[in-house]
Amino acid sequence: MHQLVTTTDQLHDVIEYFETREGFAFDVETVGPHRGVPAVNEVTWLSLSTDGACSVIPLGHPNGYNLLRKATRRKNKQTGEWEHLPALFDEPPKQLRPSQVFGALENLFFSDRVKVAHNAPFDLLSVAKYFPGRGFPPPPYGDTIVAAWLLDENRLLGLKPLDRERYGLDYDHDNTGKCVEKHPFGQVQEYAWLDGRTTWLHWKDMRPKITAEGLDDMWALEMDVLHCLLHMGRGVPIDIHALRELRTRLRAEMEHAEAEVYRAAGKVFNINSTPQKQKILYEEQGLKPRKLTKKGAPSTDAEALEPYKGRNNFVNALLGYQDVSKILSTYVEGYLGDGEEKPTQIFNGRIYPMLKQYGTVTGRFSASTPNIQNWPRADTEWGKAIRDLVDPLPGFVLLVADYAQIEQRILAHFAGKGALWQGFWDGVDAHTATAAAVFGVAPEDVTKQMRQVAKAIAFAINYGAGPQKVADMSHTTLRRAKQILATHEKQFPEVYAYKRKLLRTVRSRRPEPYLRTLLGRKRRLPDLLSYDRGHRAKAERQVVNSHIQGSNADITKLALVRLHKSLLPDMQILLTVHDEIAAMCPADIAEEGAKVLHEAMAGEGMQLLSVPVTTDVKICHRWSEAK
Structure with a gap:
């Protein structure tokens, strides 16, 4: 079977072989200023792997095999300014166009074969845009990062660490996948081949182990969650005008909060200098350090200062400043971008957070680009302001619900x-x-x-x-x-x-x-047997937390899956943040949509506890109206 595919004849040979198999793994390499956002990135390499074959398909790599000149800087003699000269390669080999490749692969991707990837939502959503009108490829799915996590949530889950762990395979010291367009054709080809091949081999190794560990039910749930995440991958509409207004408001609030800090301190100082804050807090204010940094110095973060909130004016002012600063930097300027260090996270009026079902050891979601899971609590001023940026499309409303004291x-x-x-x-x-x-x-x-x-x-x-x-x-x-x-x-x-x-x-x-x-998820706590007293004590503290928080994750994920399976026409799940679920629903069927959301979260089949589980669905145009 062809390892490198650059002609239509080779591509058809590959497809003919893969169509005889029950499943396949695939992996994409993406480029562009937002290569990590599936909705807008560009796929330039695709690898396909199954039993007895692994093929790599380039779709527009700009470089040849040979480096003619390294990237360098030189001074412009006329302007006196330094200029960056990119690396220069020889001509790349002729390659197939994305439309040719994905057009030919459409039947394979939309078949009932198992489609496996490492972090499958990213790869599936990245290729979905090349199948206009079809949406994302249907189940069954396999995800080796989820499989690795279910089998051992405490280990590193990246493909390279897993390769080292199982095969002793240590490759890609140049971080080729971070920016494939900077590397020669042959190097990227080898990298893509190894990623695709090891993904399939990990799948063949891990899937039977899931059954052996008694985790088939959890695997089924997580694959249903994966399907739900693909649906949610259509993005969350954002009120950009309100976001800009919030930026103006927060900048003014920052100036006021900074003045309050100086007033409480009795002097002006560098408010971003940790040593200066340490001196004021623990020497001039006479506070007792409640937490140390990794270097053993008194911490000045919110957790360290929280015990003194309401008791010390300087602490009150400093916490207020740090709170506003974080909101402005992370959730406002972080979303809008600054055109330089911070790229925008808004595309076509939407944000596209990547929810990671494997993101915590307890089973709860984490998220990135942007991280919606660390939004402030919904009952706080800034928590409401951030949630109010979610803007349902014209003719739609928001449906918001959470579990009461779950x-x-x-x-x-x-x-x-x-x-x-x-x-x-x-x-x-x-x-x-x-x-x-x-x-x-x-x-x-x-x-x-x-x-x-x-x-x-x-x-x-x-x-x-x-x-x-x-x-x-x-x-x-x-x-x-x-x-x-x-x-x-x-x-x-x-x-x-x-x-x-x-x-x-x-x-x-x-x-x-x-x-x-x-629901049967395993949480492993090996440090309970540690000879190190500190490690053992930490594990003991995690036991109850893992039991309760992990079960909370089970319930929330099951509710999401139930909701996804019962969605009304044009209804879309937007987000899950902590214990909240938010959906967008056509206004003319809002009442019916609210019943669907309530049934998914607390209806028949969700009586999993021996005490009542309650949820209250709110129909609103702004999230703050739900509280």
Whole structure:
């Protein structure tokens, strides 16, 4: 079979062979200023691999095999300015046009054969635009990055680390794939061939292991999620005018916030200088460091300063400044771009976030370009402002829903009958019920401060935090925090019994401790057996968090899949952020669309917990209206 395909006859030979196989792996190399955005990148290499064959198809590589001149800089004698001279290569071989290649491959990609890639949503969406009118290739899919993650979420998931791990294969020291157009034809050909070939070999190795690990159900769910992500890959419409207005507003807010910092400090200083902030905070203000940097210096980040929020004017002002600065830099200028270091992340009036179903060890999504998963909370001023940039098309509305206190409900399910479990059945807010029990008051007499303490306790339970964190979050003393936690254990003994039993069970599993989430995902915690006390303690804190957060991920992913399978005509899932799901729906069927979203999240088949799971769908034109 042809390893390099540059003629139509060779291409037809490849297609004829691949059509006899049950599946194939493929990999693309892309170029352009936004090569990482499938909607707008350009595919210049395509590799196809299956049993007994791997073929590489160039689709317009600009360089030949030989480097004639290295990239260099020289001074212009007339202007005196330095000029960049790109590398010069000999002429590239004749290559097929993308329209020729994808036109011939259309039947293969749109067949019922398994289509495998490493980070399949990127590759599938990158080729989809070459099949106008067809959308993206249909399932079944295989994704070796998801397979590798399901089999060991703690390892490096890139193709090169996996190649080194399994084959001892160490290649691409020049980072060829980062910018293929800078490299000679033969080098890129070899690189593309290795990527395509090892992807198929990893698939053949990993897929049986998923069955052996008892993860077939999770694999099926994740492949359904992948299908959903392709649907979401059509992008999210953004109100660019509102984004520019927000930039103006935030810049003015930055000036005000900076002035407040100087006022609180009693002097002007370099607000971006960490040493100067350290001196003011920990010497002049006399604060006690709560967190150290990797180099052992007192930290000045938000987490380190949060315990002093509301207690120290300088901290209040500095946190306000850092908050506004992050919003402006990350979510506004980061989206719009500055024409230089920051490229725009908006194309055709839309953003195209890449949601990574494998992005965390617990199973929750992460995201990039842009990272929507680190948007501020929806109930904050800036969280609402960022979400309000999502702009439904004319004639459409937004449908927004989230799960009410889902992690506390999962905790109640795992802990079993008791005060927390009963509170959900009685319809009492979880934090209110906790505060009422801890402080010995009726639910209606719970104050805002009491609820804050209850939230701190929930954080401590779910994230393995200690009394000091509870004290910091509750704005109380360490002694009082210990008393509160002791009272909580007396009132909610089932919660602590669950924690102890789970830790014993997980630690007893050999050769590698692991737990399973609500739907059966495995979370491996080898450091539970570590001889290093610090590593072991960290793993112990992760046990409950992984159990609860992983189960939360299961529920959210299942809801997305159910929604995708029941979408009404022209209805589109836009985003999932934390526990929220947002969809765009034609206004004339909004009520029906809201019922579909509610049914997907909390209808029949979603009674996975022993306590009620509730969600409230809002129909709105701006996301802020949902809160």
